[in-house]
Amino acid sequence: MKDFYRRGLDEGTFDSTFGSLGNGNTVGVIPYCLGGGISIATGLIGFGCDNILSAKVVLPNGQLVFASEEEWPDLFWALKGAGQHFGLVLEITLRTYPLSIYGTPEGRHWVGNFMYPLERAEAVCKEMETLMADTKNLTAGHLMVMAPPPSFQPIIAVSPHYFGDPKNAPAAFGALDKLGPIAFNATTPLVPNLSDHLDFACQKGDYKRFSLAGLQEFKTDRFLQVINLFKELFETCPDAGASGYFVEWHSRANEIPKPESESAFSHHDVYMWVNCLSWCKSKGSCEKVFELEKKVIDVMRSGQDPSEYIDYQNCNREDPVERRFRGKERLAKLRRIKQQVDPQGVFTKEFL
Numbered sequence: 001m002k003d004f005y006r007r008g009l010d011e012g013t014f015d016s017t018f019g020s021l022g023n024g025n026t027v028g029v030i031p032y033c034l035g036g037g038i039s040i041a042t043g044l045i046g047f048g049c050d051n052i053l054s055a056k057v058v059l060p061n062g063q064l065v066f067a068s069e070e071e072w073p074d075l076f077w078a079l080k081g082a083g084q085h086f087g088l089v090l091e092i093t094l095r096t097y098p099l100s101i102y103g104t105p106e107g108r109h110w111v112g113n114f115m116y117p118l119e120r121a122e123a124v125c126k127e128m129e130t131l132m133a134d135t136k137n138l139t140a141g142h143l144m145v146m147a148p149p150p151s152f153q154p155i156i157a158v159s160p161h162y163f164g165d166p167k168n169a170p171a172a173f174g175a176l177d178k179l180g181p182i183a184f185n186a187t188t189p190l191v192p193n194l195s196d197h198l199d200f201a202c203q204k205g206d207y208k209r210f211s212l213a214g215l216q217e218f219k220t221d222r223f224l225q226v227i228n229l230f231k232e233l234f235e236t237c238p239d240a241g242a243s244g245y246f247v248e249w250h251s252r253a254n255e256i257p258k259p260e261s262e263s264a265f266s267h268h269d270v271y272m273w274v275n276c277l278s279w280c281k282s283k284g285s286c287e288k289v290f291e292l293e294k295k296v297i298d299v300m301r302s303g304q305d306p307s308e309y310i311d312y313q314n315c316n317r318e319d320p321v322e323r324r325f326r327g328k329e330r331l332a333k334l335r336r337i338k339q340q341v342d343p344q345g346v347f348t349k350e351f352l
């Protein structure tokens, strides 16, 4: 993904515009968009799949087709959010946006990194409750419990993004500063470098899993329980120290832009996600690590009615399909299209 944007800037394609991109530099643009596509810019431009204008697809029977609103409209509908289950997508055309919507004409915006010891967790979470519920400033970002190098000790980190004039960002995040972080830095990166601070999560090797679940709200007491689960992980599986539990938020200063047309994607109402990066070096630790990941998600959505649980479809494919593609009609339509396009399940057995 990063290479794509870097090349675009070098060649002049992205002098003044950019398209949808995610938070992982090594993630492929096409699979990211086909499966939904959440990025730090979701509050500005919507989800990745909403920005697909057309796709060139090889169907399971070998036929090459162009899918858009006009041609193969049902397939096009399914590709936007469930695209990995219907064919091999060779090309997508994406809507682009002016870089200036980030804050400066060249597309820079303010990104901070605040780090705190775990003892400050409650105070940090209380501030985050306010910040995540803010309807004035257009912000997004991650609250994380993790154990980064060089000390590999558990800490709380907040990585907020401010969209608009970068000069106004320090005031918007003044409360985080007042909490006295043990380390702080701020940058105004260009679009290709937006996710560089998350590069650690893109390293290859070991046993890894990402799981994302949608949240309706952020509560301090729940994240404090998550911190305890992280401590348990750290103590019981020392080889899983590279794991991290995050909450990603998109402020409600903007409504997430609505797509022009319907699609298989069903999570347009989600402004907050709990994100578990489970990562261990030995296979023997996987069971415990994945058990704790499940507990983290359960804790973060406690208080929610199970019928309203939301799972992101572009991470693991083990969560109940009804939570990944919400709504009976949507699921029925996906099953109908799958029967028409891929009845043998060449591109996964999902929806069969």
Ligand SMILES: Cc1cc2nc3c(=O)[nH]c(=O)nc-3n(C[C@H](O)[C@H](O)[C@H](O)COP(=O)(O)OP(=O)(O)OC[C@H]3O[C@@H](n4cnc5c(N)ncnc54)[C@H](O)[C@@H]3O)c2cc1C
Binding pocket: 022, 023, 024, 025, 026, 027, 028, 029, 030, 031, 032, 033, 034, 035, 036, 037, 038, 039, 083, 084, 085, 087, 088, 089, 090, 201, 202, 210, 314, 315
């Ligand atoms: C480090 C990391 C960070 C991430 N960050 C984000 C994020 O910020 N936002 C977000 O929304 N998601 C994020 N994800 C999830 C990611 O978008 C999905 O896992 C995506 O499918 C991964 O694509 P890939 O290129 O890495 O993997 P691949 O393994 O190449 O592809 C994943 C799946 O898509 C299918 N696929 C790949 N290419 C095509 C194609 N051309 N046509 C049809 N099917 C295809 C593959 O068969 C496979 O099933 C992240 C994942 C990782 C590992």
